[in-house]
Amino acid sequence: MRSIIVLLFLPIIFVRSMTQPMLEKKMQQDQSVPVVVLKDSPVAASGGTAQGVTFKVNVYDADGKVPIELARIVLTRNGKFISEEVTAPTGQARFRDIAPGNYIVQAWFVGYRTFSDSTRIDQDHGSLEILLQDLGTAEKDVDVVGQRELAVTSINLNTGNQVFESETFHSAPTSQMTNLLQENILGAARAPTGEVHIRGQHGEFTYYVDGLPVPLGVFGGLNDVVDQKVIDHATFITGGFSAEYGGQNAAIIDLKNRVPTGAFHLNASTYIGSYLTSDPSEESDRVGPFRALNSNGQDLSMSDHVGNIGFFISGSRQETDRRIDQPVENLFHDHGQDYFLYGKADYLLSDVDYLTANFNFGRTTTQIPFDSVEQIANDMQVTTNSFQTLSYFRTLCTEADHESNFFAGVYVREGGLTYSPGNNDPALSQFVGDTNNYLIAEDRSFTTVGIRSTYDKRASHEFMYKAGFNFSATNGVENFTSHDSAGNTGPSLVTDFSGSDFGIFLQAEWHPMEWTSFEFGA
Numbered sequence: 001m002r003s004i005i006v007l008l009f010l011p012i013i014f015v016r017s018m019t020q021p022m023l024e025k026k027m028q029q030d031q032s033v034p035v036v037v038l039k040d041s042p043v044a045a046s047g048g049t050a051q052g053v054t055f056k057v058n059v060y061d062a063d064g065k066v067p068i069e070l071a072r073i074v075l076t077r078n079g080k081f082i083s084e085e086v087t088a089p090t091g092q093a094r095f096r097d098i099a100p101g102n103y104i105v106q107a108w109f110v111g112y113r114t115f116s117d118s119t120r121i122d123q124d125h126g127s128l129e130i131l132l133q134d135l136g137t138a139e140k141d142v143d144v145v146g147q148r149e150l151a152v153t154s155i156n157l158n159t160g161n162q163v164f165e166s167e168t169f170h171s172a173p174t175s176q177m178t179n180l181l182q183e184n185i186l187g188a189a190r191a192p193t194g195e196v197h198i199r200g201q202h203g204e205f206t207y208y209v210d211g212l213p214v215p216l217g218v219f220g221g222l223n224d225v226v227d228q229k230v231i232d233h234a235t236f237i238t239g240g241f242s243a244e245y246g247g248q249n250a251a252i253i254d255l256k257n258r259v260p261t262g263a264f265h266l267n268a269s270t271y272i273g274s275y276l277t278s279d280p281s282e283e284s285d286r287v288g289p290f291r292a293l294n295s296n297g298q299d300l301s302m303s304d305h306v307g308n309i310g311f312f313i314s315g316s317r318q319e320t321d322r323r324i325d326q327p328v329e330n331l332f333h334d335h336g337q338d339y340f341l342y343g344k345a346d347y348l349l350s351d352v353d354y355l356t357a358n359f360n361f362g363r364t365t366t367q368i369p370f371d372s373v374e375q376i377a378n379d380m381q382v383t384t385n386s387f388q389t390l391s392y393f394r395t396l397c398t399e400a401d402h403e404s405n406f407f408a409g410v411y412v413r414e415g416g417l418t419y420s421p422g423n424n425d426p427a428l429s430q431f432v433g434d435t436n437n438y439l440i441a442e443d444r445s446f447t448t449v450g451i452r453s454t455y456d457k458r459a460s461h462e463f464m465y466k467a468g469f470n471f472s473a474t475n476g477v478e479n480f481t482s483h484d485s486a487g488n489t490g491p492s493l494v495t496d497f498s499g500s501d502f503g504i505f506l507q508a509e510w511h512p513m514e515w516t517s518f519e520f521g522a
Contacts, residue, residue: 053100053122055127069089084156090348090351097514103121105130107130112133164233167232178190188251204250205250209387211454213470214226237253247503264304265301267301273294301314336367338364342358352395366382368380379421381420383415404458411472414445462512475498476496478494
């Protein structure tokens with residue numbers, strides 16, 4: 001038993017020491033004096049039990065009093081970090097089990113002045129309203145210092161999960177989502193083709209976007225399901241999975257994508273680069289012959305609010321050389337292009353319920369490298385991925401320690417891969433009983449439609465439960481065709497496939513003391 005306690009608490013002590021410099025940096029930033037309204041409506045008596053007080057913070061844009069989603073809220077006391085939360089689309093963050101006393105509350109969001117002030121938290125002071133001021137447009141000198149840090153995530157002290165925040169990380173423009181997974185998930189390895197293996201399992205992870213699963217697509221493609229440029233907040237869950245996730249998983253990546261805040265925003269960027277793979281005056285056994293690798297790309301995004309509706313749209317493209325790690329010295333035909341389109345819309349129905357929708361499309365065209373010693377080829381591969389989600393969230397009860405919530409959503413997932421040999425490729429494939437040589441082409445695609453719903457209820461300060469279901473159906477086709485060097489059609493094979501998944505779950509959390517909790521589920 002002693003060894004188990006040591007394993008549980010050593011990471012917490014370590015994370016506190018790593019988190020403190022970040023908090024001190026935030027406290028040293030230029031602070032503003034936004035309007036703060038301290039509400040005196042008392043929290044329910046159950047919120048003031050020995051375990052602590054339930055404290056709610058609402059964050060709004062000061063100009064139009066629009067709720068700000070994914071604003072970071074940090075509580076500190078006597079210079080020590082206590083807890084951190086992010087706001088929901090309604091602009092609210094909720095802290096549980098906070099001991100009564102005086103605290104420093106910090107709130108920040110990119111593009112707004114950081115807020116910091118002291119406040120009293122107890123049964124009579126259970127909520128706080130913060131109005132963040134837009135930074136506006138300003139010109140000033142900026143000193144840029146570059147460094148490489150692989151550990152770009154922090155640890156949530158309550159759950160032990162790794163948390164990625166885009167505001168603390170600026171990747172290379174050619175970086176992909178799979179790079180982020182490799183660098184932040186323990187036991188993850190990225191294959192030369194770009195696929196991620198986690199603790200020896202191939203592709204056994206699932207993205208969740210606004211509470212809905214986004215299954216992985218056709219394996220073998222080089223197109224990421226999600227463009228990391230639109231991610232604001234990601235939680236990596238790699239162990240101790242709750243019953244609601246079910247299935248065979250090595251990791252869950254819970255994504256919170258960028259959301260519209262404040263007035264109209266327009267961002268545009270571009271890059272171009274080239275680097276040499278070796279010194280032309282020296283022979284290099286590792287890299288190969290002297291050559292330049294080129295890349296360029298563009299990004300465009302915009303967001304705005306119209307009444308209770310907010311939207312965010314982002315588009316990007318890039319093209320680079322060396323799409324696949326070269327297995328031999330002399331490698332040719334390794335250019336590729338990526339295109340991403342993403343959009344999100346939030347609609348606040350009331351102060352207790354809202355709708356959120358996502359759509360995403362990605363397309364990657366890749367030249368398949370070849371070794372000129374073996375043969376000259378002009379094979380091309382095109383991979384597409386897209387998904388659409390519609391989520392509904394409703395808070396059924398807001399009474400402290402008796403909260404209940406309902407969620408329902410539908411999702412659609414599409415993907416495809418085509419492999420086309422070049423017209424001048426040598427025909428090398430044969431079929432049983434046929435002496436002719438053929439070139440093989442492939443075209444496969446699928447569509448998944450699903451629905452997911454959950455309900456959670458807190459029966460008391462110490463106990464809550466959650467139940468729900470998930471249903472999805474998949475249909476697709478895989479088509480192999482062939483032709484000879486003269487263009488004559490050869491044998492073909494068309495395979496249709498379909499299937500469905502249905503699961504229900506029930507889980508509970510028992511929180512007998514402030515420092516421990518137990519989860520049960522099936």
